[in-house]
Amino acid sequence: MDSASRVLILQDLQSEDIIRRRNAYFDLVRFESGAGAILLTYVDPLAHTHIAVGSSGYRDSVVDYITRDLLLHDKAARQALRDESTIYDWDNLPGYRASAPALLHFGPEGFNNGVTMPLTVKGQIVGTCNLSTDRAAWPALTAPMLTALRPVLADMVERARQSRSLGLTPRELEILRMVKRGLTDTQIASELFLSPRTVSTHMENARGKLSSTTRTRAVIVATDLGLI
Structure with a gap:
């Protein structure tokens, strides 16, 4: 990422426009980690479903698969969501590269690795951050960066959940x-x-x-x- 792009992102991170600010965080994560796609979801507390807050780089069909199937039914994804102490990617989930999600859903999109990270507020999961990359492995700084940004992303999805529960556009x-x-x-x-x-x-x-x-x-x- 060149210096001009960094300046624009830093400016947008301070924006009062929540969508502009969210997209700046998306750009920051993608540029720094090499992610090709990012998706934030919030958990509907009544229906216990995942609702997309915003995404970049994923086709709509993949967003639908992640929110309606992967996060609810995939054993590995649910393991990742239960453990906030680890940033899970494909390499620390045994056998994941040979799993149906990897082979049938992410591989055909050109993705060779992914991350599913729970976002929590006061110990409760309020949403998730999902990343995919065409690289075989994530840069070493990805996990610490996501750990540092986790509270910001959690606050972002919690605000989206609250506003949508009230019906605010x-x-x-x-x-x-x-x-x-x-x-x-x-x-x-x-x-x-x-x-x-x-x-x-x-x-x-x-x-x-x-x-x-x-x-x-x-x-x-x-x-x-x-x-x-």
Whole structure:
């Protein structure tokens, strides 16, 4: 990764836009580890299913396979999720290279190694980070880097889980963050190339989902929940 790319990533890591910031972490992990693809999921506490928060480098069919099958039913993946002390890849899961997931799902995509890492908050699994690479082995720095980033990624998926459980859309969250900065509807509309009426509608919807009668209260609630 060249210096210009690093500067852009560092700038985006400080962005108030949660999607831009998430994508910057994706780029950081991919560049530093040599990963060809990354997927974050959160765990739906009621349905006990995995929901994709965001991905880069995986085709939709692979994302569907990981969330609907691999993380729920694959023995090796479930072993990786039970043990937070180890960053599991294909080489420390005996026989995994000859397994159905490796041969039938990841191999045909050009992937030769992968990582499944649990993301936890207060000792409970809230989601996962999944990586794949075309390399046979991961660089030595991959495991310590993922360990260092694990709390950040866990916070990211927990916020996504909370916002989606309330039904808040990315646009509503974006507008809440801009209101938090002190911007008016007219100023927000100008920045987002929307009409003030559209901004007002998004804000009204957000207030309803946050059970708040005023925009100020909606911002306070969203901030207290860690959403903005």
